[in-house]
Structures are given as structure tokens and as C-alpha cells.
Amino acid sequence: MIVDTHVHLDAAEFAADVDAVMRAARAAGVGRFVVPAVTPAMFDGIARLAAAHAEIAPAWGLHPLYVEQLEDDALARLRAQIAAQPPVAIGEIGLDAYPGAPDWARQQRIFQAQLALARELGLPVIVHARRAVEAVIQMLRQERPPGGIVHAFNGSAQQARQLLDCNFRLGFGGAMTFAGSTRIRRLAAELPLDAIVLETDAPDIPPAWANGTRTEPAWIARYAQVLADLRGVPLAEIVARTSENARAALPALMQDKADPLVPNETTVTAMRAARAGELEAVTLEEIRDDIQSAQT
Numbered sequence: 001m002i003v004d005t006h007v008h009l010d011a012a013e014f015a016a017d018v019d020a021v022m023r024a025a026r027a028a029g030v031g032r033f034v035v036p037a038v039t040p041a042m043f044d045g046i047a048r049l050a051a052a053h054a055e056i057a058p059a060w061g062l063h064p065l066y067v068e069q070l071e072d073d074a075l076a077r078l079r080a081q082i083a084a085q086p087p088v089a090i091g092e093i094g095l096d097a098y099p100g101a102p103d104w105a106r107q108q109r110i111f112q113a114q115l116a117l118a119r120e121l122g123l124p125v126i127v128h129a130r131r132a133v134e135a136v137i138q139m140l141r142q143e144r145p146p147g148g149i150v151h152a153f154n155g156s157a158q159q160a161r162q163l164l165d166c167n168f169r170l171g172f173g174g175a176m177t178f179a180g181s182t183r184i185r186r187l188a189a190e191l192p193l194d195a196i197v198l199e200t201d202a203p204d205i206p207p208a209w210a211n212g213t214r215t216e217p218a219w220i221a222r223y224a225q226v227l228a229d230l231r232g233v234p235l236a237e238i239v240a241r242t243s244e245n246a247r248a249a250l251p252a253l254m255q256d257k258a259d260p261l262v263p264n265e266t267t268v269t270a271m272r273a274a275r276a277g278e279l280e281a282v283t284l285e286e287i288r289d290d291i292q293s294a295q296t
Contacts (some may be wrong), residue, residue, distance in 0.1 A: 001031030091126025124148035
């Protein structure tokens with residue numbers, strides 16, 4: 001079973017076919033979907049999805065790109081939502097220094113307040129850190145939440161080590177599939193495997209074989225193979241270990257009764273063929289068959 005630790009199934013891009021999208025992902029081996037909120041306006045929609053699909057694990061948070069849209073009671077609404085429906089994490093929260101991002105001081109205030117809430121409630125956090133990894137590390141060291149995941153990690157090896165020391169796992173996904181993403185691919189290959197979780201950020205961050213299109217959560221199975229190839233280990237080991245890492249980062253996922261993918265000697269022919277430059281030839285049906293075969 002693969003855990004997608006970051007997917008926005010409540011996004012408008014999935015409004016017309018979310019059930020079909022989830023069926024395709026389940027067929028490709030995905031067993032759990034962590035769906036983080038970005039504003040209080042998203043809480044009800046995610047709650048409805050979670051009620052309809054047992055595989056969805058919600059996280060509640062206030063995203064840095066939306067801080068200027070927040071009402072004065074946003075933090076109070078976040079606390080109330082956490083009390084009403086306990087999440088696997090507080091997220092998606094963090095900092096964003098991309099040109100045109102919202103006021104930096106307001107981002108910092110909202111991020112700090114949510115980290116303090118996470119520390120108070122003993123909840124992990126799911127962190128957005130676009131062009132802001134160093135500032136995020138400083139804030140994490142200051143507020144000391146229990147741990148969590150830094151989503152779409154794109155920092156340095158030194159920053160990765162610092163985050164591991166703060167009890168964080170690092171999310172890798174679509175960016176890792178591009179041959180030109182040399183730093184991300186090197187980190188994916190060289191970091192301790194227990195540091196890594198898989199994510200799609202669907203419908204965002206498309207992979208190399210579908211750049212410019214809607215990202216599908218089913219594609220995380222291909223991401224797992226890319227990571228396996230980069231590290232030179234079997235696909236089954238990547239699926240099992242990254243799923244274990246997700247549960248370690250987000251302990252509420254331990255309530256999941258599904259068994260992880262058990263490594264064995266099964267030959268996963270199509271997935272082994274999914275090397276760099278050959279990914280387009282591998283269908284979702286082949287991924288599904290190979291992962292299900294490896295589970296027997």
C-alpha cells in the first residue's frame with residue numbers, strides 16, 4: 001500500500017471526477033490519501049470527502065499563500081475544526097518567499113501561531129517551504145512542534161539533516177522525475193531512506209511525463225519506481241519503507257488497518273522497465289497488476 005502524503009483531492013480540478021480519480025489511484029496501489037486544507041473555507045469540503053472515503057486522512061491548516069484572505073477568526077476556526085474532527089496533522093502551513101507571495105510578516109505570524117498550536121495539542125505539521133527552507137528551520141527550532149513532513153522538499157543536504165534532527169520527514173514527488181532536477185534526485189538517492197515520504201501534490205507539481213497537465217494521484221506508483229531506480233533498490237522496499245515513514249511522521253495513520261506492501265521475490269516486469277526515459281510506456285494497468293502481484 002502506498003501513502004500519498006500530500007494530495008488536494010478537494011481542489012476544483014477534481015470536482016467533476018474525484019471518485020474516478022480515487023478509483024484509479026487505488027487500482028495503482030494507493031491506500032491512503034493525506035488531504036491538507038489551505039483555508040477554513042476548505043474545511044467542510046474535505047470533511048465531506050473524508051466522510052465518504054475511509055482512505056482520506058484530513059489535515060487542517062492555513063496555507064501561507066492565503067494569509068491575506070483570512071478572516072480575523074481564522075485561527076479560532078482552525079482550533080475548532082481540530083477539536084471537531086481530529087486530523088493527522090496541522091497543515092498545510094508554512095512560509096513562501098516566491099516573488100509575489102503575501103506579506104512576509106503576516107506569513108510568519110500565522111505560521112508561528114499554528115506551530116504553537118501544534119506543540120500545545122501534540123500534533124505533527126505538514127509544512128510548505130517554497131524558497132523559505134532556512135526560515136522554516138529557524139521557526140521550527142523556535143517553536144518545536146512534535147515533527148511532521150516538509151512538503152515538496154527542495155533544500156540542501158545540510159538543511160535536510162537539520163530538518164531530520166527536528167523529527168521531520170521530507171516529501172518527494174513529481175519534481176524528482178525530471179532528469180534535470182539534479183539536486184532533488186541526488187537527495188532522493190542519498191538521504192537515509194527513513195527520511196523520505198512520497199507525495200503527488202495533485203493536481204499540482206506534474207511529473208516529467210505529463211508536464212503541463214493535471215497531476216493524478218495514481219502516478220505516485222511511478223514516483224515510487226523512480227525513487228527505487230535512483231536508489232538501486234526493489235520497488236516493494238520503497239513502497240513499504242515510505243509508507244512506514246508516513247506513519248512515523250503522522251502517527252494517526254497507524255489507525256489504518258491495511259497491510260503495507262510486503263517485499264518478496266515477485267518480478268515486477270513493467271515497473272522494472274520504467275527506467276528514466278521509458279516511463280511513458282508503462283500504463284496504470286501494469287502498475288496496478290505489478291503492485292498487486294507483489295502483495296501476494
